[in-house]
Amino acid sequence: MNRLKYHYENVIRQDLLYKCNYNNIMEVPKIVKIIVNGSIKNEVNSKRMVLSFLVALELISGQKLTLARAKKSIAAFKLRTNDPIGCKVTLRGKPVYNLLDKLITTVWPRLRDFQGLKPTFDSSGVNYNIGLDNLLLFPELERHYYLFESLHGANLTIVTSAKTKEEAKLLLSSFQIPLLST
Numbered sequence: 641m642n643r644l645k646y647h648y649e650n651v652i653r654q655d656l657l658y659k660c661n662y663n664n665i666m667e668v669p670k671i672v673k674i675i676v677n678g679s680i681k682n683e684v685n686s687k688r689m690v691l692s693f694l695v696a697l698e699l700i701s702g703q704k705l706t707l708a709r710a711k712k713s714i715a716a717f718k719l720r721t722n723d724p725i726g727c728k729v730t731l732r733g734k735p736v737y738n739l740l741d742k743l744i745t746t747v748w749p750r751l752r753d754f755q756g757l758k759p760t761f762d763s764s765g766v767n768y769n770i771g772l773d774n775l776l777l778f779p780e781l782e783r784h785y786y787l788f789e790s791l792h793g794a795n796l797t798i799v800t801s802a803k804t805k806e807e808a809k810l811l812l813s814s815f816q817i818p819l820l821s822t
Contacts, residue, residue, distance in 0.1 A: 642737040644744075644815065652814045660807060669766075669802035669811045674736050676701050677728040678794035689790065690724055696788050699780040701729045701739065744816055747777045756818035762797075765805035768812060770796040 648670070656668045678697055680690050698705055708726040710719050719725070731739055748754055751774075760769050773793040775781055781788050802808040813819055 642734060642741060644737040644741050645734070648737075648815070652811070655814065656807075656810065659810065669800050669807050671736055671740070671811070671815075672732070672799045672801050674731045674739055675728065675797040675799065676731065676739075676794055677726060677797075678792075679726040680724055692788055693791060694727055696775055696781055696791055697727060697729065697794060700742075700775065700778050700794075701731060702735055703729050703731065705729045740815060740817075742778065746779055747772075748818065750777045754818075756820040758820055761805055761808065766800050766802045766808045768798040768800070768808065770798070772796060 653665060653668045656662070657665055660668075662668055676697060678693065680693055694705055694707070705727040706729065707724050708728060710721055710723045710725050713720045757770060761767060762769060771793060772795070775791045775794060776785060776788060781791075798812070800808045800811055802811055809819060
């Protein structure tokens, strides 16, 4: 069992149960899934760049990606129908805690002048969005720097089962995700 999952089940759930006055342990919010997605911007014509980006996200997530393709041609962007324009993977269960553990213990401490993350929740207020600029901070990619030196960032969406924004903030901060106070 991952140490973050163990910490959630034995410490965080009990803590949130008493802090938020839930009637049942099943009402306590949890992290449902993490969606990792990235767009292939100006590398549409370069198949090597597309392949390196896909392999990088696959190494980070540990799962096979789904490729997003263009639905119609746009001449201004030099885009044709069925050209790859992005990719996405949804992590549930054990891989969620593995990715969170990597982010908390290795990626964010390596960032220079890192103060914390801006609380950027979506319109519902319970899903948290994170932009990763430098994917080379992941230990899986740094060993193969020469293959991934021209990578750009990706987006992470942490989907929680919280009902309010405050519950979601409390859940994420209990996982020691460094949120800046607003």
